[in-house]
Amino acid sequence: MGDDIRNAIEGGTYDGVVMQGRDLQYHQHHHHHAAVKTRTPRLLAPDPDVFVDRHPVFAELERAAAGRAARSTPLIVALTGLGGMGKTATALRWLHRLRRHCPGGQLQADMSPHGHLAPLDAYSVLQGFVQELGTRADERPAGQAALEAHYRSLTARRPLLVLLDDVVNVGQVRPLLPAHPGSVVVVTSRMPLTALKARHPSMLSLTLGSLDREASTELFRAVAGEDAVPDVTALESVLAACGGYPLAVRIAAARAGELYGLGEDPAGLARELGDHRTRLEALAVDDLSVPQVLEAVHLSLADGPAALYRALGAHPTPEFSRDLVRRLAGNDTDARTLVRERVLEPAGEGRVRMHRLVHDHARAVGAAVREGSADRLLEWYLHRAAAVERAVSDRWRYGPVFATPGGASAFADAAEALDAFEPDRANAVAMTRLAHDLGRNAMAWQLAEALRGFFFRRKYHGDWIEVCELGLKAAGECGDGLAVARMHYELAFAHADRGDATDTGTAGGHYREALRLATAAGHARTESSALEGLGLLALREGAPEDAAEHFRRAVRALDGLDHPRGRALLTFHLGRAHAAGHRHQEAAELLLRARRMFAELPGRPDRFNEAKALWHHARARLRADRPDEALPSLDEAVTLIEDCGAPKEQADILLDRGDLLATQGKRPEAEADWRQALTLYEQAGSTQTKKARERLG
Known part of the structure; x- marks a missing residue:
C-alpha cells in the first residue's frame, strides 16, 4: 500500500475518544483515559434558625416533591412575593429538607445583588456554577452555548438542588436549569414569571403573603426573646403596625430586644410604630431596613408605574377599587405592573390593596405630589358617588357635580349601584375627611350631598352623620350660604332617620336653621324640604295636625316651581298625617294618589316611594279596620321594593304583612315573612331585629 495514504475521518459526529492511524496497537493495561471529575457543590445557605407558618405553602411543596420520581424534567418552583416576605427563608427551609434526596449537591446564586436595575446575566452565574461543579477556568468551553451544554453534561448524572434568588427576568433562569430530571430548581422573584410558566407548564408557582397574627406573634417572640416581649396591648399594636410583614416583624422584635437590653420599656416601640409618620423609620436598623427594601422596589419601577405608586400614597386607606387605579394611571398597563411586582395585591372582585407599610412608603415618596394626586382621587369618588345617587333617586340636589344631566346610568338599577359602592363606604x-383637611371644601360638601342616597338606603348612620358634619364645616368655609343651608338639611335628615333619643331635637335644630338660611337666600326647594322635615318630626312626636300644617306650608313654598317629585312626597306625607289623625278615608285617597304620582314621575318611576306609599296605605286601612284592602297593597309593596336596595324598609313591609297574615290564620306564610324580615334587619343592622325574633318565638 505504501506510505502515501490519506488519513482522514469524514461524515457524521463522533462523541468520546476516537483513535486514528495506520498501525495501531492498543494495550488496555498501559492506556488510561482521564474521566472528567465532577465536584459536589455545597453552596446552599444555612437553614434559617427561626421559621414560622407557611404550612399551606409547604404542603404544596411536599406534594410536588413527592412526584419527582415520575418526572422527565427537573421540578421548577417559583416563590413570588414582595421583598421581605420570606421567599428566600422558605426556599432554604424546604431545600434543606430535600438535600439527602439530591446527591449531586446544591447550587445557589443571588441574581440581582445590586438591585433589580442591575440583574446578573446568566452567563456569569453559569461560569461560577461550572467551576463549582469541578471545571477549572482554563478548561471551560468558550462561548455561552458551549458552556450551557457543558453545564448540562455536568448536571446529568445525579440530581441536585438549585436556588436562584431574586430573579428579575426569565432569561436569567433558562441557561441554569440542570439536566437530571430528579433535580429541583427554586426561583424566588417579586414577579410571577409568566413566561417561565409558559415554557415549563409543570412549574409550581406559589405566592407568599403576610403572616397571620398567630405566626407574627410566634416570630416576634422567637426573635425578641420572651423577656423582651411587651405587654399584650403594646404587642398587639406593634404587630398591627407590621401587618404580618415578616421583615418588619423581625426588625421590630430585634428592636424590642435591644430596648430591653438597654433597660428601656419595649412597649415604647408601639408608639413609634403607631404613627405612620415614624413607622418606617422605626423599622430600619443598620443594613436591615423596610424602607430600604421598599425604596428598591420603587426605584426599580418604570416611570409610569412609579408615578402611579406615588399617587396611590395620597389615598387615605391602602385598599381601593381597581377602576380607581386605572383612572389614576390613565391606562391598565401600569396598574398591571404594580400587581405583577406585588406592590398591589388582589383584594376581592375589582379590588386591590397595598400592604400598609408599602402604602406608608408610597405616601412618603409621593409627598411632593400629594395634593395633586388627592384632587384626582377626590374627583373620582365624587363622580362615583354622584352616579350612585342618581341611580338611587331623582331628587333635586345642589352642587356643580349635579349641574349637568348624568346621562346613561352606569348601573342597571339602584340595588346594583348600592352594592357596587358598598366596598368603598369607608373610603x-x-x-x-381628606377633602376638608386639604381645604377642598366644595368637594367635601358635594360629597356629603352625593352620599345621601347610599347612606339612607343602607342605614350607616354613624358614617352618614360624620360626612354631613364635615360637609357643614366645609360649606361654611366656602362662604356659600345655600350650601350651608343644604348641609344643615342633610345633617337633620341623617339624625331624623337614625331616630335615637337625642336625634329628634338635633334634627329639629338643623331643619330650622336650614329653613332660616333657605328663606333668606330665597331658595324655595330647600325651604320646602326643611318644612317637610319639620313636619315629619311633628308626625313622629304624635302631633299630626302640626305635621299637616308643615306639609301644607311646604307645598305652598313650591308655588310656581316645576317639582313633581317634591309634590308627590308632600302628598305622601300629608296622607300619613291624616292617617295618624284618624282621617282614614282622606289618608287612603292621598296615599294612593301619592303612589300614582311617584309612578308617573318624568324620566322614571320612583319604585322605592311607590312601595312606601302602598305600605302606609295598608297601615291606614288597617287602622280603619279594613284588612281586606290592606293585604293587596302590602303584596304590591313587597314586590316593588325588592330591587330597591333598601333592606330596612323591605323588612318593615314584610313584618307588617306577616302580622296581617297571622291574624288571618296563615301562620306558615306569616313566619316566612318574619324570617325574611329578620334576615334583612340583621343585614341593615337595625334594632328592629328584636321585633322579628319575638314574632318567631
Missing part, C-alpha cells in the same frame, strides 16, 4: 368617609 368615601375618609375621602370626605
Whole structure:
C-alpha cells in the first residue's frame, strides 16, 4: 500500500475518544483515559434558625416533591412575593429538607445583588456554577452555548438542588436549569414569571403573603426573646403596625430586644410604630431596613408605574377599587405592573390593596405630589358617588357635580349601584375627611350631598352623620350660604332617620336653621324640604295636625316651581298625617294618589316611594279596620321594593304583612315573612331585629 495514504475521518459526529492511524496497537493495561471529575457543590445557605407558618405553602411543596420520581424534567418552583416576605427563608427551609434526596449537591446564586436595575446575566452565574461543579477556568468551553451544554453534561448524572434568588427576568433562569430530571430548581422573584410558566407548564408557582397574627406573634417572640416581649396591648399594636410583614416583624422584635437590653420599656416601640409618620423609620436598623427594601422596589419601577405608586400614597386607606387605579394611571398597563411586582395585591372582585407599610412608603415618596394626586382621587369618588345617587333617586340636589344631566346610568338599577359602592363606604368617609383637611371644601360638601342616597338606603348612620358634619364645616368655609343651608338639611335628615333619643331635637335644630338660611337666600326647594322635615318630626312626636300644617306650608313654598317629585312626597306625607289623625278615608285617597304620582314621575318611576306609599296605605286601612284592602297593597309593596336596595324598609313591609297574615290564620306564610324580615334587619343592622325574633318565638 505504501506510505502515501490519506488519513482522514469524514461524515457524521463522533462523541468520546476516537483513535486514528495506520498501525495501531492498543494495550488496555498501559492506556488510561482521564474521566472528567465532577465536584459536589455545597453552596446552599444555612437553614434559617427561626421559621414560622407557611404550612399551606409547604404542603404544596411536599406534594410536588413527592412526584419527582415520575418526572422527565427537573421540578421548577417559583416563590413570588414582595421583598421581605420570606421567599428566600422558605426556599432554604424546604431545600434543606430535600438535600439527602439530591446527591449531586446544591447550587445557589443571588441574581440581582445590586438591585433589580442591575440583574446578573446568566452567563456569569453559569461560569461560577461550572467551576463549582469541578471545571477549572482554563478548561471551560468558550462561548455561552458551549458552556450551557457543558453545564448540562455536568448536571446529568445525579440530581441536585438549585436556588436562584431574586430573579428579575426569565432569561436569567433558562441557561441554569440542570439536566437530571430528579433535580429541583427554586426561583424566588417579586414577579410571577409568566413566561417561565409558559415554557415549563409543570412549574409550581406559589405566592407568599403576610403572616397571620398567630405566626407574627410566634416570630416576634422567637426573635425578641420572651423577656423582651411587651405587654399584650403594646404587642398587639406593634404587630398591627407590621401587618404580618415578616421583615418588619423581625426588625421590630430585634428592636424590642435591644430596648430591653438597654433597660428601656419595649412597649415604647408601639408608639413609634403607631404613627405612620415614624413607622418606617422605626423599622430600619443598620443594613436591615423596610424602607430600604421598599425604596428598591420603587426605584426599580418604570416611570409610569412609579408615578402611579406615588399617587396611590395620597389615598387615605391602602385598599381601593381597581377602576380607581386605572383612572389614576390613565391606562391598565401600569396598574398591571404594580400587581405583577406585588406592590398591589388582589383584594376581592375589582379590588386591590397595598400592604400598609408599602402604602406608608408610597405616601412618603409621593409627598411632593400629594395634593395633586388627592384632587384626582377626590374627583373620582365624587363622580362615583354622584352616579350612585342618581341611580338611587331623582331628587333635586345642589352642587356643580349635579349641574349637568348624568346621562346613561352606569348601573342597571339602584340595588346594583348600592352594592357596587358598598366596598368603598369607608373610603368615601375618609375621602370626605381628606377633602376638608386639604381645604377642598366644595368637594367635601358635594360629597356629603352625593352620599345621601347610599347612606339612607343602607342605614350607616354613624358614617352618614360624620360626612354631613364635615360637609357643614366645609360649606361654611366656602362662604356659600345655600350650601350651608343644604348641609344643615342633610345633617337633620341623617339624625331624623337614625331616630335615637337625642336625634329628634338635633334634627329639629338643623331643619330650622336650614329653613332660616333657605328663606333668606330665597331658595324655595330647600325651604320646602326643611318644612317637610319639620313636619315629619311633628308626625313622629304624635302631633299630626302640626305635621299637616308643615306639609301644607311646604307645598305652598313650591308655588310656581316645576317639582313633581317634591309634590308627590308632600302628598305622601300629608296622607300619613291624616292617617295618624284618624282621617282614614282622606289618608287612603292621598296615599294612593301619592303612589300614582311617584309612578308617573318624568324620566322614571320612583319604585322605592311607590312601595312606601302602598305600605302606609295598608297601615291606614288597617287602622280603619279594613284588612281586606290592606293585604293587596302590602303584596304590591313587597314586590316593588325588592330591587330597591333598601333592606330596612323591605323588612318593615314584610313584618307588617306577616302580622296581617297571622291574624288571618296563615301562620306558615306569616313566619316566612318574619324570617325574611329578620334576615334583612340583621343585614341593615337595625334594632328592629328584636321585633322579628319575638314574632318567631
